[in-house]
Amino acid sequence: PGSDAAAAAVGARVALVEANLLGGNRLNVGCVPSKALIRAAQLAHAARSCCSGARALADCGISVRGEVEVDFSKVMERVRGVRTEISRGNSAERYARELGVSVYMGRASFADKSSIRVNSDVIRFSRAVVATGGYPSLPQIFGLEELNALHTFPGDSPRPYVMTNETFFNMTTQPARLLIIGPGVVGLELGQAM
DSSP states (O other), rough: OOOOOHHHHTOOEEEEESOOOOHHHHTSSSHHHHHHHHHHHHHHHHHHHOOHHHHHHTTEEEEEESSSEEEEEHHHHHHHHHHHHHGGGOHHHHHIIIOEEEEOOOOOOEEEETEEEEEEEEEEOSSSOOOEEEEEOOOSTHHHHHHTTOOOOOTSSOOOOOOOOOHTOOOOOSOOOOOOOOOOOHHHHHHHOO
C-alpha cells in the first residue's frame, strides 16, 4: 500500500482504479519476481561452491546429485508462488476492509472536471491523482516488433523469442541463450540471475 492507503488512513475517501493486476509492476513483473529468481540463482551458485543449505536448495527447485541441477520450471513455479503469496496483501478485499480504499477494476476516463467513469460507474472527486505506472516498450530494431507479435513461447519453434518483463516470468522452459537489451533494473537483475 502506498499513498492511497495513507490518504485513507487520515480520513480521505479514496478510490483506486486498476486495469490489470493490483500490486503494479513491482509485484507482478518487477522486483518481486526478479528477486525470487535471483535467490534461486544465488542458491545454485552456493551449491556449486560447496556451501551448505541443501533444504533451502530443494525448496527452490534445485537438487544436488554430483552436479548441481536447476529445475527451471520449478524455479519459475516458485517465482510465481512468491508473487501470489505477496499479492494477498494487495487484494481488493484487504484494501476495502482494512485500508478503507474503494477498488474499481477497469480503465478510467474523465467524464468531466470532477468525475471519472470506470466501466458503468461514475466516481466524483474534488482532487485526483493520476498514477498510470509504466509499460515496457520494444527498441527500434528491425524485425523485433513483428517477431514479438507472433506471441508464441520459447521452444515452440527454432526461432528467437521476444519477451518483456511482462512476459518473462511466464516462462517454464529455460532458454539455451538469452540476450537482454535495455538499461532497466529488472533487465539487469534478469541477466544476473540467468
